[in-house]
Amino acid sequence: MLLYALRRLIYLVPVAFGVSLLVFGLVHLAPGDPISAIVPPDAPKEVIDKLKEYYGFDKPLPVQYFRWLAVTLTGDFGTSIGTGRSVASEVSSAFGNTIILAIAATTLAFTLAVILGTAAAYAKSRIVDRLVTLISLIGVSVPHFWLAIVLVIIFAVEWGVLPPMGMGPENSTGWRLDRAHLAHMVLPTIALSVIPLGVVTRTVRSTIKETLSMEFVTALQAKGLSDRQILFHVLKNAAPTCLAVMGLQAGNLIGGSILIETVFAWPGTGFLLNSAIFRRDLPILQGTTLVLAGFFMLLNLTVDVIQTMVDPRIKRG
Amino acid sequence: MAIQTPSFELGSPLVQPTAASASRGYWQSVARRLRRDPVTLICAGTLILIVAASLAAPWLGLADPYKTSMIRRLLPLGSPNYLLGTDELGRDMLARLIYGGRLSLFMGVTPVVCALLIGGLLGITAGFLGGRVNMLIMRVMDVFYAFPSVLLAISLSGAMGAGTENTLLSLTLVFIPPVCRVSESVTTQVRGFDFVDAARASGAGTLTIVRVHVLGNVLGPILVYATSLISVAIILAAGLSFLGLGVKPPEPEWGLMLNTLRQAIYVNPVLAALPGVMIFITSICFNLMSDGLRAAMDVKA
Numbered sequence: 001m002l003l004y005a006l007r008r009l010i011y012l013v014p015v016a017f018g019v020s021l022l023v024f025g026l027v028h029l030a031p032g033d034p035i036s037a038i039v040p041p042d043a044p045k046e047v048i049d050k051l052k053e054y055y056g057f058d059k060p061l062p063v064q065y066f067r068w069l070a071v072t073l074t075g076d077f078g079t080s081i082g083t084g085r086s087v088a089s090e091v092s093s094a095f096g097n098t099i100i101l102a103i104a105a106t107t108l109a110f111t112l113a114v115i116l117g118t119a120a121a122y123a124k125s126r127i128v129d130r131l132v133t134l135i136s137l138i139g140v141s142v143p144h145f146w147l148a149i150v151l152v153i154i155f156a157v158e159w160g161v162l163p164p165m166g167m168g169p170e171n172s173t174g175w176r177l178d179r180a181h182l183a184h185m186v187l188p189t190i191a192l193s194v195i196p197l198g199v200v201t202r203t204v205r206s207t208i209k210e211t212l213s214m215e216f217v218t219a220l221q222a223k224g225l226s227d228r229q230i231l232f233h234v235l236k237n238a239a240p241t242c243l244a245v246m247g248l249q250a251g252n253l254i255g256g257s258i259l260i261e262t263v264f265a266w267p268g269t270g271f272l273l274n275s276a277i278f279r280r281d282l283p284i285l286q287g288t289t290l291v292l293a294g295f296f297m298l299l300n301l302t303v304d305v306i307q308t309m310v311d312p313r314i315k316r317g
Numbered sequence: 318m319a320i321q322t323p324s325f326e327l328g329s330p331l332v333q334p335t336a337a338s339a340s341r342g343y344w345q346s347v348a349r350r351l352r353r354d355p356v357t358l359i360c361a362g363t364l365i366l367i368v369a370a371s372l373a374a375p376w377l378g379l380a381d382p383y384k385t386s387m388i389r390r391l392l393p394l395g396s397p398n399y400l401l402g403t404d405e406l407g408r409d410m411l412a413r414l415i416y417g418g419r420l421s422l423f424m425g426v427t428p429v430v431c432a433l434l435i436g437g438l439l440g441i442t443a444g445f446l447g448g449r450v451n452m453l454i455m456r457v458m459d460v461f462y463a464f465p466s467v468l469l470a471i472s473l474s475g476a477m478g479a480g481t482e483n484t485l486l487s488l489t490l491v492f493i494p495p496v497c498r499v500s501e502s503v504t505t506q507v508r509g510f511d512f513v514d515a516a517r518a519s520g521a522g523t524l525t526i527v528r529v530h531v532l533g534n535v536l537g538p539i540l541v542y543a544t545s546l547i548s549v550a551i552i553l554a555a556g557l558s559f560l561g562l563g564v565k566p567p568e569p570e571w572g573l574m575l576n577t578l579r580q581a582i583y584v585n586p587v588l589a590a591l592p593g594v595m596i597f598i599t600s601i602c603f604n605l606m607s608d609g610l611r612a613a614m615d616v617k618a
Contacts, residue, residue: 008455014456015456015459015460015463016458016463018459018461018463019463019464020458021460022460022461022464023472026472026473027476028474029477030475030476030477031477071397137601137605138601139551140548140604141548141597141600141601141604142600143552143556143572143593143596143597143600145556145559145575145589145591146575146596146597147593148592149575149579149582149589149590149593150590152582153582153586153589153590157582157586158581186353199321211511244607245321248321248462251463251465252466252467254464254465254467255464255465255467255468256465256467258467258468258471258560259467259556259559259560262560268461272561273468273471273472273475274471276475277457277560277562277600278561279472282476285472285475289349289464289468292462292465292468293462293468295463296463296464296465296468297463300463305350311339
């Protein structure tokens, strides 16, 4: 098991190398040279040259890349052009806020999805099955940023029962577990959970249905096990497939929360990324993308390892 | 808006035509099954209606979707002459919603078609040649898979700057890896079947085998998958425009309209939500179409 985890980790190295190349390349995708984003267009040539030298943009690209990589690997992501603060501290504080929201949304989505999916797979009546299928269809089809606006319209504008934006009261300095902060979380959590809810419900339903038709279920029934005991076996067999999808969804939710964070002005990585794009703050754009991609890779790795732990049938070479 | 990569298992009808479909041909039996599926038919009808309306918009006698009017801003639904009201600059909402379909659909369909061509070509090449070529192509795809899809789309468009071309480019890049992975896995399966060996033994060249046997079997699963990708692409494209990274104002586009109408949620909430309804309907129809096609083609996902 440990060997497998280690092998997967080593396998990540070339992928991580590719990811770093792509993230490095982001700056050079930008129109014009990276300096033009921070200096006024009428800046004298000497100033521009000096800045280029300072940032190392006068060196050939491969040299720039390896210098950037060496510095980045020490945890130094550079300085934000917009705020002058270090990118690492900006990203880490935003990342914490994103994680809070992501934990709430994944908990809500996965709990509901397992219950709904199992219910639909077991349902004798077609209505329950149809209803759950409809819910999962809506989940995968709804533009979630639109749903966020609709939630704001209903609960904040029309009924005035929940706050429309922000992470907490105006004088709040950071997230705390209290009534006011929780109230601010309700709408973003719901909006963020619809996609994973739809996808995971679909997976749970089809996987359990498939498992239920397997021969071992009939064997267990013949042995005289109660329905509840059989359900345990079924869930255990369906777990690896569902876990894989859940892991991917959790990662997508964290990386994809940018639209929801923008609607609710939630100060997470998505919000940071969005404001960085409009300030042309390329170091922040690079740093946030790199951190989120790195997190996504580690999450996928963890899910893979857990999957092999849960299901010893999966033998991986 | 989550890109899933299903692992397709080729169903038997694709490989060995059953007695009923052998006489009629595979695609004919697919068409027959589709005609008996009311949900898929309704979705196809709705989509055709939306596409036709947006294409024929200039001849439908609609108001000018660009004409602003300071005195007629944010009129409610059902106002005389303005059936669906007016937006924050006094432009006719009905006209803008119908014209908006042009860009919204174009930005959703084009990246998927481009990704289908590029990703399909890469995937079939990787699957058919195997070995080092497969290794090289699939490892490059792994790099793209290390990013959550939305993050990749936003970072790419964010770096390149707003604009329709940049959005199309970044969305295409986002959709190439999943298409490539699916077509690679199906091609690898097909390559292992006996009929490919049989074809080679009877003297068929590589190109013939790819055209007849690989493409013939890969096309079905890929089409099913692409239809569901369009739904994701439409939401993602609208999302980019919503963030201000896609289509630039004053062009009518559903995502951008949602963004600019956000200031109106306190004045005219129903109006502010309308463009999203269009995205929702279109996306649901593409998803249901994909399900219907999957059932009709008997593709196991």
